[in-house]
Amino acid sequence: MSTSHEPFVATGDIPASPPPSSAVGPIAWVRQNLFSSVSNTVMTLLGIYVIYSLLASVVPWLLLNSVWNASSLQDCRSIDNGACLAVIRERYLQFIYGFYPNEERWRPVVAFVLMLVALWPVLFAGAPRKLLFGSMLYPAVAYWLIWGGTIWGPIAVMAGPIVGIIVYRIVDQVLCRLMDEGIAGILAVSGAVLVTVAWWLFAVAEVDSALAAVLDIGLEPVASDKIGGFLLSLIIGVSGIAGSFPLGIALALGRRSNLIFIKAICTGFIEFIRGVPLITLLFVASVLLQYFLPPGTTFDLILRVVIMVTMFAAAYMAEVIRGGLAALPKGQYEAADALGLDYWKSMRLIILPQALKISIPGIVNTFIGLFKDTTLVIVIGMLDPVGILGPIRADQNWNGIVWELYGFIGIFFFIFCFGMSRYSLYLERKLQTGHR
Amino acid sequence: MAVISNDGDGFRLGMLVYDTRYRSYTIQIFALILFMLAVAWLLDNAITNLALLGKTFSFGFLFETASYDINQRLIDYTSTDTHARAAIVGILNTLLVAFLGCITATIIGVIAGVLRLSNNWLIARLMTIYVEAFRNIPVLIWILITVAVINESLPAPSGFRGADPAASPFLGGMLVLTNRGFYIPAPIWGDMSMAVVAVFLLSIVAMFVFRRWARKRQEATGEILPVLRISLAIFFLPTLLAFFALGMPITLEYPELKGFNFQGGVFMRDSLIGLWLALSLYTGAFTAEIVRAGILSVSKGQSEAAFALGLRPNRTMNLVVLPQALRVIVPPLISQYLNLTKNSSLAIAVGYMDVTGTLGGITMNQTGKAMECILLLMTFYLIASLSISSVMNWYNERVKLRER
Known part of the structure; x- marks a missing residue:
């Protein structure tokens, strides 16, 4: 028996047929992510409704019907029923500088630009290292520029x-x-x-x-009570951040130290500061600090507030860094000791670089918290952005305006804080050594 | 050849620096002296300054007449009462807003945290926007915004008047939202109402006893009772039975419009509501992140292993995933409660009379006793936060992994 025809043998690959349109592409994505089940569909519709109602109220108010050119709130309302952004247009300089003298306003701007230059080598690895010396001089330069x-x-x-x-x-x-x-x-x-x-x-x-x-x-000297607005927030926030980081490291090391007395001081300080609200510390800065200094000593309110805010943030920072120190495997400490490094060398070369890397998210969260907390200085009468609202509302032209001003301040803080949290993500990625 | 030279056991000055046995003492004694010098200097300055200003350090002012009014209070208070009583009213107000805020912040945070992990792309993104918006804008601004929302967008009490009012109460007159604050019904405690309360308290105790008994029984026999349903029944049924059996002794007083304003019911001022809402939403955003991290921290293998053992999904959640997630969630959650309590001191910005507003505000300004007032204020917050953190330590100790 023999067969007369050859068996079929494929001569080439049969091209794969495309997946059905319900499995790939935008339709499949929508199905999987938005309408995969009944409850999911209901939630999606709810979400669409929420987004629609948000946009429906904000877009016409802020974009379509807003008024940029007007001299008072009554003017605004008579032109259109949207946001009266004319107040921002008229007062944005006051929001930025407070009551800083008009002709001297270039000085904070120069200080701000120099701050960016000084921060560059600190924040980004690609910058030339020699610039760090310039950064060390920056506090004095900024002080001179702003206060004169x-x-x-x-x-x-x-x-x-x-x-x-x-x-x-x-x-x-x-x-x-x-x-x-x-x-x-x-x-x-x-x-x-x-x-x-x-x-x-x-x-x-x-x-x-x-x-x-x-x-x-x-x-020209400028008095502290003339400084306000975002300038004041930035002064308090930036100096608080710069001061609280080293102080926080010192407190964290002190709290983990074997020296019982040092440990007791650091623990007591940290727990005390963390136990009270910042407002009470600001009260201390404004009314109580002068009692504890030699009679007749007075120093600048902004400086007092910066000291208090720095101490406040340092206590939180210390706890974050202590968490990082505790998370480090014991073997790292023992290995550093086995290499014969003394305490400071082992901390500087082995322990702290790793512990700080672990605690980056917490550190940046503390910075963000500190920056947001600068708004609290309004309770002791300083003219931070929220404090500037008072003089603006007291003006007869703008009496009764609310949302535009809150929105403006909110957006400012959002940009800075969101930027800081993005930077922390960048830093985490950059320092990732791939252990985990 | 190493020669160990030991020239006598005598103590040399250099040992204070080089010998690790003595060096720590040197450093500590040095630090102790510096610390004590600093404290002595500060106290000396304070005494000199107080003497120069002709002030004394005493708490006698607490028992003088306060002569200011507090518009939102939990206990009776008039302007003829003492500063001490005003401070207590303030403390109760702080605790009230902190308590309400912690509850709502937890609810909001759990919902938002779970929804952020939802498969639904749109809902997850919406929740991300909520969390980022609230986390990146200062709480003070949120408090001002919520109070402004209440003041600007809700109807005035006059809007409820007339034959065809522009606004009407909700829930059949139980909830009245005006731009001055919210009104809710007030309970009126009639005769025998204490009996109902007693029954309610007893049934709570009974519920806990039952749960313990049910767990013991399960461990002994392996039989599983429907614990949730039975505890709910114990919680509600006896109280309801007692309530109706005693002829409904507790009634509700509804707010009613009389003249220019509502009368009756419980009045919660706009500042209280605004503070409460803002603190809840703000802390809720942080709580959402904590909840999300807690759920993500339980590795997928855990729930897969539970399914492989044949556990049903809700049992897997209750017995395997939740206990492990709670271990991660609860400690930071409690410190969020602590933050909320401290943030409630921002009440001063919207005129809610909490302890910072009474003791640290009007009392301090009236009497000029800055040092005493701030000392008391700090002591109150320290006690509050120390008690909250001792609860946290107790919990941490209880759920700690027993590793070998």
Whole structure:
């Protein structure tokens, strides 16, 4: 028996037929994600209704019927029934600067641009490292630009650490010949710290006035109560962020230290600050702090508030970083010890880089919280963006305006805080070493 | 050859720096001295300053007449009462808004957190927008906005008047929303009403006893009772029976329009409602993220393993997923409650008289006793937060993984 015909043998691949239109493409996506079941369909319809009603009320109000050109609220209402954005147009400079003198407003702008330059090497790895020295000088420059006065004051303050370092070098050299090296080192460091503090307390004012008498370089001074609006929020927020980060690290290390007394101080401080609302600390800054300083001492309200806000954020920061320190496997600590590193070296080179990386989301959340909390300074009468609402509403032209102003302030804070949270995502991705 | 040289056991000065046994003492004594010097300096300054201003440090002012009014209060108070009583009214107001806020924030947060994980793309995105909007804008602005919404968009009490009113109460007169605040019915406690309350409290106790008994029985015999249904029955039935058997001793007083305003019922001012809503929505956004993280933290293998064991979906949820997710959710949730309580001090911005408004506001300004008032204020918040965090520690201890 033999068959007369050959069996069929395929000569090439049969092309795959396309998937049915219900499995791929936009229709399938809509089916899977929006209408996969009855409850899902109901939720989708509800969602569409919510979006529709939101858009239906906001879009005509904000975009279609809004009024940009008017001199008062009555004018606005007589032109159209939408948002009266003319108030923003007229007052946005006040929102930005508060009552900062008109002709000096270039100074905060320069300070802001310089801040971006100073932040560049801190925030992004690609920047030239040498710029970091510039960033260290930035606080004095910004202070001088915003508050004005002679240039010698900030220079004298910045000279403090330099004086301290010189004292340290000299004392160390001299004492090393006389006694044990370690003790000499400790004495030199404490001497340098004492001299630096003494310089700040007693010498700065004299140096400032002496140099100003010789060579008067300076800007028109601007009083603190003229500073307001977003400028004030940024001053408090940025200096609070810059101060609370190192202080928070120190507190976290102190709380995990083996030295019982140091631990007790740090724990007590952190728990106290975290237990009370920021408002009470602001009350302390505005009415109570002067009681605890030598009679007759007064210093700037903004500075007092910045100190309080920094302490407040540092306590929260310390807890976040402590979480990162605790999350690190014990082997890392033991390995650092086994390498023979001393405490500070092991912290600086092994522990903190990893612990800080773990705690980035928490750290950025604390920063965002701090920035939002700057609005609370209104309760002690400072003119932050919310405080600026008072003078605007007191103006007869704009009496009774609400939503436009709240929306404007809200959008400002949203942009900054949302930006910070996006930056934290970028940082997490960049530092990801792929362990997990 | 290593030679261990031990030149005597004598103590040398260098050991204070190099010997780790002594170095920690050196550092600590140094720090202690500095700390005490700083405290002494601050106290000395405070005493000098108080003396210079002719002030004394005493709490006697608490028992003087307050002579200011508080418009929202839980206990009786008139302007002839003492500052101490005003402070207590404020404390109760703080606790009221914190308590209400914690409940609603939890409800909002759980719903939003679960919906953010929903398969429905649109709903998940909507919830993301809600969470991001509330997390990135200061709570103070949300409080001002909600109060403004109430004041601007709700009808005035006069709108309810006339034959054809522009606005009408909801739920058959039980809920009246005006731009000055909300009115809800007030309970009137008649004769024998305490008996109903007693029955209610007893049935709560009975419910807990029953649940414990049911668990023991399940562990002993393996038989599973319908615990939820029976506990609900114990919760409601005896109270309802007692209520009707005693002839309905508790009645409700409805708010009624008399003259220019509503009378009767419980009046919740616009500031209370606005603060409560804003704090709930704001904290709810944070809670949503906590809930989402908690659910995501339970690995998928856990529920798959439970299904493989033959557990039904709701039993898997109750016995496997929820206990593990709650371990992650509860500690940060409690610290959100703490934040809400502290944020309630922003009441001062909308004129709700909480403890910051009475003790730290009007009392402080009237008496000039800044130091005493702020001290008391801080003590109150510290006690509140320490008690909340001790609850958290107790819970953490209870649910801690017992690892070997």
